[in-house]
Amino acid sequence: MPLRMSSLFVRSLKEDPADAEVASHKLLHRAGYIRRSAPGIYTWLPLGLAVLRRIETVVRQEIERAGSQEVHFPALLPAEPYKASGRWEAFGDLLFELKDRREGDYLLAPTHEEVFTLLVKDLYGSYKDLPLSLYQIQTKYRDEARPRAGLLRGREFIMKDAYSFDLDDEGLDASYHAMREAYVRIYDRLRLPYVIVEATPGAMGGAGTEEFLYPSAVGEDTYVRTAGGYAANVEAVTTVAPEPVAWTDTPQAHIEPTPDTPTIATLVDAANAQQPREDRPWTAADTLKNVVVAVTHANGEREVMVIGLPGDRDVDLDRAEGTGRLGDGEIAVEPATEADLAGLPQLVKGYIGPGISLEEPFLGLEGASGLRYLVDPRIADGTRWVTGANQHGHHVFDLVFGRDFVADGTIEASEIRPGDEAPDGSGPLELARGVEIGQVFKLGRKYAEALGLTVLDENGKSRVVTMGSYGVGVSRVMACIAEEYHDDRGLIWPQHLAPADVHIVATGKDASIFETAEALTAELETRGLRVLLDDRPKTSPGVKFGDAELLGIPTVLVVGRGLKDGNVELRNRADGTSADVAVADAVAAVVDQVDAGYALVGDSRTTYLV
Amino acid sequence: MPLRMSSLFVRSLKEDPADAEVASHKLLHRAGYIRRSAPGIYTWLPLGLAVLRRIETVVRQEIERAGSQEVHFPALLPAEPYKASGRWEAFGDLLFELKDRREGDYLLAPTHEEVFTLLVKDLYGSYKDLPLSLYQIQTKYRDEARPRAGLLRGREFIMKDAYSFDLDDEGLDASYHAMREAYVRIYDRLRLPYVIVEATPGAMGGAGTEEFLYPSAVGEDTYVRTAGGYAANVEAVTTVAPEPVAWTDTPQAHIEPTPDTPTIATLVDAANAQQPREDRPWTAADTLKNVVVAVTHANGEREVMVIGLPGDRDVDLDRAEGTGRLGDGEIAVEPATEADLAGLPQLVKGYIGPGISLEEPFLGLEGASGLRYLVDPRIADGTRWVTGANQHGHHVFDLVFGRDFVADGTIEASEIRPGDEAPDGSGPLELARGVEIGQVFKLGRKYAEALGLTVLDENGKSRVVTMGSYGVGVSRVMACIAEEYHDDRGLIWPQHLAPADVHIVATGKDASIFETAEALTAELETRGLRVLLDDRPKTSPGVKFGDAELLGIPTVLVVGRGLKDGNVELRNRADGTSADVAVADAVAAVVDQVDAGYALVGDSRTTYLV
Known part of the structure; x- marks a missing residue:
């Protein structure tokens, strides 16, 4: 039917x-x-x-x-x-x-x-x-x-x-x-x-x-x-960590007052003005920002901890979740809430840092804060940073990882950017x-x-x-x-997935048009094709063509005006082509087009009779 | 496969x-x-x-x-x-x-x-x-x-x-x-x-x-x-209501003390001893019991009402539900609870009755109780009852429906019993x-x-x-x-509904048995049959036969002992028959038996390839 x-x-x-x-x-x-x-x-x-x-x-x-x-x-x-x-x-x-x-x-x-x-x-x-x-x-x-x-x-x-x-x-x-x-x-x-x-x-x-x-x-x-x-x-x-840098020439870490530096950009400006580097200007990538997060462990425990990352990178906590680096696979990682922070008066908002020397660490399990500290892999041995001094209005300059501070481990919690290096060395990321x-x-x-x-x-x-x-x-x-398969006018299903093999559109007032469409439908069904027949007697051709395009069966057979010359029109919505075919050849032409569609993926119509 | x-x-x-x-x-x-x-x-x-x-x-x-x-x-x-x-x-x-x-x-x-x-x-x-x-x-x-x-x-x-x-x-x-x-x-x-x-x-x-x-x-x-x-x-x-009875000869209704009549049976005995009928003994079918029920209407309202039915019938509230006789189609009918009854002190437990005269009704919307009263269709005009007198320890005798009491309507709330008349007159109900x-x-x-x-x-x-x-x-x-289709040993699916068309059981130690079973499987699959092959190498024949009977594919082909004589055994679990078949004829014999099973309901194997 x-x-x-x-x-x-x-x-x-x-x-x-x-x-x-x-x-x-x-x-x-x-x-x-x-x-x-x-x-x-x-x-x-x-x-x-x-x-x-x-x-x-x-x-x-x-x-x-x-x-x-x-x-x-x-x-x-x-x-x-x-x-x-x-x-x-x-x-x-x-x-x-x-x-x-x-x-x-x-x-x-x-x-x-x-x-x-x-x-x-x-x-x-x-x-x-x-x-x-x-x-x-x-x-x-x-x-x-x-x-x-x-x-x-x-x-x-x-x-x-x-x-x-x-x-x-x-x-x-x-x-x-x-x-x-x-x-x-x-x-x-x-x-x-x-x-x-x-x-x-x-x-x-x-x-x-x-x-x-x-x-x-x-x-x-x-x-x-x-x-x-x-x-x-x-x-x-995974972030490609930089090679370790020798720190022999890096000046001693030192705390400086940094008033009016509410953003990374203002901090960088202040750093270049007050504490210029000997080799090149400071950039945002030289600042170390420390973000307080709350981790929910699989056992339901909530742990407040700190993540350190370069100041030029946004934090991406989705990347920190489920990596197994935070203790187990079943965790949520979210920004610490006011309630989390209320219990931690030792954190000076806006000026959190790991501490100024290995002898007196502030962040990390050995540090005065008591909070676990994980850092972005870019915080590598010998890298040199400007970061919070744990006092309001002050930053530390020339703080060197490995020399002046360490972390409890690394974490992937920075955004990925186009141009970052692929971990397998295959070039810049898109x-x-x-x-x-x-x-x-x-x-x-x-x-x-x-x-x-x-x-x-x-x-x-x-x-x-x-x-x-x-x-x-x-x-x-x-x-x-x-x-993947549509245009402005509608869907264009791959032939083998379409809801019918062929959409027959009968348009016109002549009874012979509808009789021919019915006869072709019956013949195609005996050949095993699934037919959708537009047999609506009073619907305009425009509506019928519009519906055929919207519905998206790729093989469309139009029985209409051409019938007086013995022709029907076979359309292929997939490639936009159409051709007049003699009525006597229509069934074979439809079968060929439909079967070619199935063959594109190595299927035949019987593949779906299971 | x-x-x-x-x-x-x-x-x-x-x-x-x-x-x-x-x-x-x-x-x-x-x-x-x-x-x-x-x-x-x-x-x-x-x-x-x-x-x-x-x-x-x-x-x-x-x-x-x-x-x-x-x-x-x-x-x-x-x-x-x-x-x-x-x-x-x-x-x-x-x-x-x-x-x-x-x-x-x-x-x-x-x-x-x-x-x-x-x-x-x-x-x-x-x-x-x-x-x-x-x-x-x-x-x-x-x-x-x-x-x-x-x-x-x-x-x-x-x-x-x-x-x-x-x-x-x-x-x-x-x-x-x-x-x-x-x-x-x-x-x-x-x-x-x-x-x-x-x-x-x-x-x-x-x-x-x-x-x-x-x-x-x-x-x-x-x-x-x-x-x-x-x-x-x-x-x-629907209950067949009796024809109306003339009440001209029925004595006046009268209230009598009836001590120690806690059940219908004791009431009937007391009635026959104290107030014998002139024509025949009283039976349980002459007593009228009045059951208090609670109806939940579609709008959520709960209505307490009374249902009257012959004392020899159990009440069947499922029959009262959803019949449309209680106001609408969406109701629950359940026995009244203690809470329902607490608000109705006018009801004398064990002695509820419709009242003794039409002038002073007790049950029914016009009655003193204010409760709706529906009765079994057997409570017909002129029928004569023993029922509660609304006073502790007393019953009314010779109370006649239509003469002494009426109801607000009828209700199907009595159990159906074998032998009751069918409503269409086609005889006694089974x-x-x-x-x-x-x-x-x-x-x-x-x-x-x-x-x-x-x-x-x-x-x-x-x-x-x-x-x-x-x-x-x-x-x-x-x-x-x-x-419908099983025996003591297991399931026996109709052939066309079975999970496979044939269950091939290979039993024995000889490699040729398994090779033959595999060859027959392959051949039957090329003929389009769905095969379940018991190819377990070390399982005993008893377990394999037991499994085949339990699983219930009706066509079973045993490749075993008989193979040395060139035979396999074709079993039909549906009719319990079995026959030796030459290996060369096995495929045809299986196909015949399977197809005969489909043909029983006019189907073929291709009916299910859709």
């Missing part, structure tokens, strides 16, 4: 949604693919569901090719496993929490590591059961503070999440590699451009992770790349925006340990299983495909 | 779940089809998911054949539409409610009438857009007080819900009929026995409804049927148990009115749309199929 515009539940709309900023949001709404039910929560209409199912099929086929088996977990889960892993707390406001009628704590799962771990623990117990890979395509929930851009950041969304279970690290490496390869095939088959970037594990914890990003200005993620092939999420970039469409994670033993997933090995000894976790944002991917 | 027992994520278990009472729960658990995540909440394992998908395909194909279009709604919905319809209150504790981070009220939808209504209101506005039918297969949530029996009554479950939209009652009748026919086809294709019974609308509201019940002793629903073809849910049975597997509803204009769904008619006049709602409990249906 063809889809018929006369009865299909779809309405093309002229107005964009009030809050729409990006093309995919506007077009999927206006073309009647999705409809908003609440902020970040959408209903799938028939055409939207058809495209979604195609994307799911691609994902399912490639994940199963990688040896993963499909299961399906509830969305509504008891809180206990998430309390055991620490994520009931760690997810914070992102969790939709609720109670059942017996006052039991439940959640709408944002991701399923805990319960997959428990399921395998429940049924498996021997090294012979491993390796194992399980996946599901399932609805997830995250109570985003700012749901935006339609399907790009929803509060209810569809995700493919897979989990691997291995006996040892080599096994995990192999599982991770297999899934990463499956992801490459998935995005290739979806014709969605992507970059694979190093990432940081964040609240997930774990050992190593990469993200698949769709490069796009509408993305919320910033990543870096170099001409030499390096790519990373900004959180994952910054770009992208949408996260997938992530592959080596979780390691974190969840297995927290929830007691062990197996007996060959020698009957209990061993903790090592895990990986692998996500594809299925509904978000659909939005990205719409971002 | 075949499923292989050596790597398939399944474990057959020896133990039933602790709380399991019914076969489907035990077997789906023990065979590794589902796994409990929380009370009434299950995870689908690979084999369970495979069967579920088959059932979904049958449902989808038949619903679409009836002209319905698939959409997909969120499970997480804002509360407002449900507040507007009154169901936020009416569902009570059944609703899973939650708040988002902005303190907005949300729910996990138990059913979707409200939002389908709003969606159509959102996009449609003309009579030309109708009729319309939409459906989804989606996860629903109900916080059942006593989730039980595995998938039979879950708190998270999969439902197909469809909604029809029509301009007028004739349209609704046609839509209802089309969907009812689709349901007949669905359950026929699923090979699930069913009865169609009249039902009451309950909290849904609406005009007419029928239920599809799977007849089974494990069912929670009681229904009635007659040899003459009548069938109804007990809630929907009682039976069943599982509700589907329901078709004429909702009428209730939701459209509450939420403002109107269209303009041919004359440009606004008209309220009339709706129907149609549900199939998809996951529950799977449990019912397991109930």
Whole structure:
């Protein structure tokens, strides 16, 4: 049965949604693919569901090719496993929490590591059961503070999440590699451009992770790349530390009054005026600013500490989170609040510094402040700084790292800038925006340990299983495909993902036009094509063409004016071409064009009959 | 790729779940089809998911054949539409409610009438857009007080819900009929026995409804049927009222002391001893008991009222609910509580009666008690009763309905008993148990009115749309199929719904056995069959055969001992037969048996490639 515009539940709309900023949001709404039910929560209409199912099929086929088996977990889960892993707390406001009628704590799962771990623990117990890979395509929930851009950041969304279970690290490496390869095939088959970037594990914890990003200005993620092939999420970039400098010629550190220097710029001016360097003028990069932050540890403890970084760099606390450098993987790092500072009268606001000599440190675990002190890697041995003197209106000059002060460690908490050096030496970094469409994670033993997933090995000894976790944002991917394939007039789906293979537009008043369109529809259906037929008897040609362009099925067959000369018009919305074809040749021409579209990614129409 | 027992994520278990009472729960658990995540909440394992998908395909194909279009709604919905319809209150504790981070009220939808209504209101506005039918297969949530029996009554479950939209009652009748026919086809294709019974609308509201019940002793629903073809849910049975009786010969009503008559039986004995009837002895059916109940109306008001019924009948308040006789369709009826009674000192516990004469009524809106009074239809004109005299230790005798007391109306609130007359005159009722597997509803204009769904008619006049709602409990249906098709040793799936077409069991030590099994697997796969191969090298034949019986794929091919004679054994778990087949003929024999299984319901294997 063809889809018929006369009865299909779809309405093309002229107005964009009030809050729409990006093309995919506007077009999927206006073309009647999705409809908003609440902020970040959408209903799938028939055409939207058809495209979604195609994307799911691609994902399912490639994940199963990688040896993963499909299961399906509830969305509504008891809180206990998430309390055991620490994520009931760690997810914070992102969790939709609720109670059942017996006052039991439940959640709408944002991701399923805990319960997959428990399921395998429940049924498996021997090294012979491993390796194992399980996946599901399932609805997830995250109570985003700012749901935006339609399907790009929803509060209810569809995700493919897979989990691997291995006996040892080599096994995990192999599982991770297999899934990463499956992801490459998935995005290739979806014709969605992507970059694979190093990432940081964040609240997930774990050992190593990469993200698949769709490069796009509408993305919320910033990543870096170099001409030499390096790519990373900004959180994952490591700063190239300068070589140690000899400090033999550097003058003794000295405290000077610095009135009226409320900003780095005024401090630099004052420094050049009062205490000029012998070799070159001071710059903002020679000032050391010390930022007080509060770290929430996985066990819930809040630690106030100080981060030192060059004064010319903005602080980027996202980069400090989840790097494992602050004690563990599950932390929040935020600016210290007034309440945090109230308990620390020893800090002189605007003039915090590490102290003037190694004998009398102020910051650092050995220092008078008692606060942990981590510094940007640019604060390297022998580097020379202007910084706060821990007295109001005074700074220290010529303070040398290693000679006059030390830190408890380094931290990545400075912004990344274009032109910074890539850590692998492949050249200066470029910054770009992208949408996260997938992530592959080596979780390691974190969840297995927290929830007691062990197996007996060959020698009957209990061993903790090592895990990986692998996500594809299925509904978000659909939005990205719409971002990538559209023009001013509407969507332009890749042929194999379109909600129908061909859109037949019957325009005109002559009964023979509609009869021919019906006959071609029937013939194309016997050839196995999915047809959308615009059979509306009284709708104007302009509206019909406009709808065809908005809906975005790439192969359009127009049965209209040309019919009196025995011709129909075959359009290809993907390349903008069109050609008159004799009615007798129309079916073959349509089949050829459609099949060529599938062949672009190595598929055929039967690939989707599964 | 075949499923292989050596790597398939399944474990057959020896133990039933602790709380399991019914076969489907035990077997789906023990065979590794589902796994409990929380009370009434299950995870689908690979084999369970495979069967579920088959059932979904049958449902989808038949619903679409009836002209319905698939959409997909969120499970997480804002509360407002449900507040507007009154169901936020009416569902009570059944609703899973939650708040988002902005303190907005949300729910996990138990059913979707409200939002389908709003969606159509959102996009449609003309009579030309109708009729319309939409459906989804989606996860629903109900916080059942006593989730039980595995998938039979879950708190998270999969439902197909469809909604029809029509301009007028004739349209609704046609839509209802089309969907009812689709349901007949669905359950026929699923090979699930069913009865169609009249039902009451309950909290849904609406005009007419029928239920599809799977007849089974494990069912929670009681229904009635007659040899003459009548069938109804007990809630929907109407009592056949007796013909009016002349009261000319009935003695005057009189109050008598009746000490020591705490039960109906002792009252009947006392009546026969003290006040014998002239014609026959008094029986329990001659006593009139008056039960105080509390009715919650849709607007939230609680009304205490009295129901009168023959003393030989238990009260059945479920029958009083949702019949529309108590003021509206959205009510709860429960026994009055101590708190309700505390405010009504005029009621003498154990001796409540309607009063002794029409001039001085006690019950009824005109009576001294001020309480509404509804009676069982058996309390007909001229019937003669013994009942409470509204004084401690006293009853009234020879109280005649119509002569000495009246009521505000009748109510169906008595239990139905085997042998009661069917309302259509088709004979005595039989009682039976069943599982509700589907329901078709004429909702009428209730939701459209509450939420403002109107269209303009041919004359440009606004008209309220009339709706129907149609549900199939998809996951529950799977449990019912397991109930219907199993034996002591395990499941026996209908061939076309089985998770694989054939289960090949390779047993023995000879390498040629496994090589032959692999070769037959490959050959059957090229013929398009889905194969589950038990390739476990060291598992005993007993375990393999036990697993094959438990898992329940009806076609089993054993490659074992007989191979030295060139034979394999083809078993049919459905009819218990088995036969030796030459290896060379095995593929053809398997294909024949499998295809015969599909053909039983008119399907072929390609029916499921969609």
